[in-house]
Amino acid sequence: MQPKAVARTQSPSFSPALRAALIGLMALSLVILQTVMAYAKPESLAPLAEKISPSVVNITTSTLVEGRTGPRGIVPEGSPFEDFFREFQDRNRGGDGDATPAPRRSSALGSGFVISEDGYVVTNNHVIEGADEITIEFFSGRELIAKVIGTDPNTDIALLKVEAEGPLPFVTFGDSNAARVGDWVIAMGNPLGQGFSVSAGIVSARNRALSGTYDDYIQTDAAINRGNSGGPLFNMDGAVIGVNTAILSPNGGSIGIGFSMASNVVTRVVDQLKEFGETRRGWLGVRIQDVTQDVADAMDLQTASGALITDVPDGPAKDAGLETGDVILSFDGVDVADTRGLVRQVGNSPVGATVRVTVLREGKSQTIAVVLGRREDASGDAAPEAGDEPEAPAAPEVSSMLGLTVTPLTDEIRSELGATADTEGLAVTEVAEGSEAFEKGLRAGDIITEAGQQKITTIADLNERVDAAREAGRKSLLLLVRRAGDPRFVALTLDGE
Numbered sequence: 001m002q003p004k005a006v007a008r009t010q011s012p013s014f015s016p017a018l019r020a021a022l023i024g025l026m027a028l029s030l031v032i033l034q035t036v037m038a039y040a041k042p043e044s045l046a047p048l049a050e051k052i053s054p055s056v057v058n059i060t061t062s063t064l065v066e067g068r069t070g071p072r073g074i075v076p077e078g079s080p081f082e083d084f085f086r087e088f089q090d091r092n093r094g095g096d097g098d099a100t101p102a103p104r105r106s107s108a109l110g111s112g113f114v115i116s117e118d119g120y121v122v123t124n125n126h127v128i129e130g131a132d133e134i135t136i137e138f139f140s141g142r143e144l145i146a147k148v149i150g151t152d153p154n155t156d157i158a159l160l161k162v163e164a165e166g167p168l169p170f171v172t173f174g175d176s177n178a179a180r181v182g183d184w185v186i187a188m189g190n191p192l193g194q195g196f197s198v199s200a201g202i203v204s205a206r207n208r209a210l211s212g213t214y215d216d217y218i219q220t221d222a223a224i225n226r227g228n229s230g231g232p233l234f235n236m237d238g239a240v241i242g243v244n245t246a247i248l249s250p251n252g253g254s255i256g257i258g259f260s261m262a263s264n265v266v267t268r269v270v271d272q273l274k275e276f277g278e279t280r281r282g283w284l285g286v287r288i289q290d291v292t293q294d295v296a297d298a299m300d301l302q303t304a305s306g307a308l309i310t311d312v313p314d315g316p317a318k319d320a321g322l323e324t325g326d327v328i329l330s331f332d333g334v335d336v337a338d339t340r341g342l343v344r345q346v347g348n349s350p351v352g353a354t355v356r357v358t359v360l361r362e363g364k365s366q367t368i369a370v371v372l373g374r375r376e377d378a379s380g381d382a383a384p385e386a387g388d389e390p391e392a393p394a395a396p397e398v399s400s401m402l403g404l405t406v407t408p409l410t411d412e413i414r415s416e417l418g419a420t421a422d423t424e425g426l427a428v429t430e431v432a433e434g435s436e437a438f439e440k441g442l443r444a445g446d447i448i449t450e451a452g453q454q455k456i457t458t459i460a461d462l463n464e465r466v467d468a469a470r471e472a473g474r475k476s477l478l479l480l481v482r483r484a485g486d487p488r489f490v491a492l493t494l495d496g497e
Helices: 016-039 046-055 082-092 263-276 293-298 316-320 339-347 411-417 459-471
Strands: 056-065 104-114 120-124 133-137 143-152 157-162 184-189 197-208 217-220 232-234 240-247 258-262 287-290 307-311 327-331 354-361 364-371 399-401 404-408 426-431 447-451 476-483 486-493
Touching (some): 046 184, 120 240, 120 263, 133 157, 143 263, 240 263, 258 263, 287 486, 293 476, 404 459, 447 459, 459 476
Antiparallel strands (some): 120 157, 184 232, 240 258, 287 307, 307 327, 476 486
């Protein structure tokens, strides 16, 4: 019996050069395919919108406003038409000129979103501030009355609670730190009172600061308008990475620059509001400013980083031994890049925690243990209000240097400048326009209390500090300047003197 022949398929023969070319072409095609898949937009956002919209709510607030007596706001007080409008209002009230107008209700609109099945709702504080009644409307049209659990004006976040018979649809927070510039996002809310609306865009920028101490905003070009306040900003996974809070606009409408408070800030606030009904932020108890390059040069620092302490009032830092002029290099093991980062880190730290603060003092670093207080309990934490600049006082002994004319403090000058009786230093009586001192904001009426991180009380002290800085080869002199009690460091160049 003859064995059966076995058919074999023979591979075509390729030359080494052709084989290498084919492999290269296949590799290039694979790279192109991966790139297209990575950057391709979804065909539609409808599935995602349908999934998350039941958790987004419209918020309507109602506030009782007292009625006004008299024609205020219609005509100026004392106007010849005042009597006419008063008679007109009296007739509308039934002729009783002494009757008090009935209170009226004022309403406002905003947005929010449910974060738990038992009815916790997040929105902006400014949406519900001062409201007597808060109504939550769901995507289905269902309405419930909400109560305020707690608010945080610093981050403009409010936590509400509604009671429902069954579990409510809700959304979860995502990691805002994972959001990248260019990532797709969608915003949902109640713009201009038009009802539920969805807009899409990208993350335009991160870590934006507006005006608050604890700001950390995501900037987006997704359309955000009035009424969107308090609504969520979603990533493509349907997680909330921001709370829509503000817009930058010359006319009140969207121009593609909107800001959402980052979810990593919001979650900490919400957790504290849920547990305590209020925020509890850590408090170090210092006034600080950024270490700029000229300040670093004046202090002979290698890098322009850290937070320079300008004042240490009564509080945790003073109790621990921190001093004016210390440069905070690290806080609780984390390097301090600038004041904004330090303020946020301190605020996020637990009240009562003992943290290690590393400072640079007189060229040497040392670590100091500080027991943090509570920021909300701190007294006198508000910065002094800005007022008119005091006029330069006259004085018999004056000296001009660094673009400044200064004179020693006297009781009379202290009184004129509103300084305390124990304030020591030199009063600035004149600042040369066009000088570096003028450009850096020094003005007549400022008080210089330190130069080269040494206290000064006389013009001779200032001259000695200038000479010492020059002999040390420093390019500038660091001054501690106080205005209305508010301190800051200013570095002035010594060149040309």
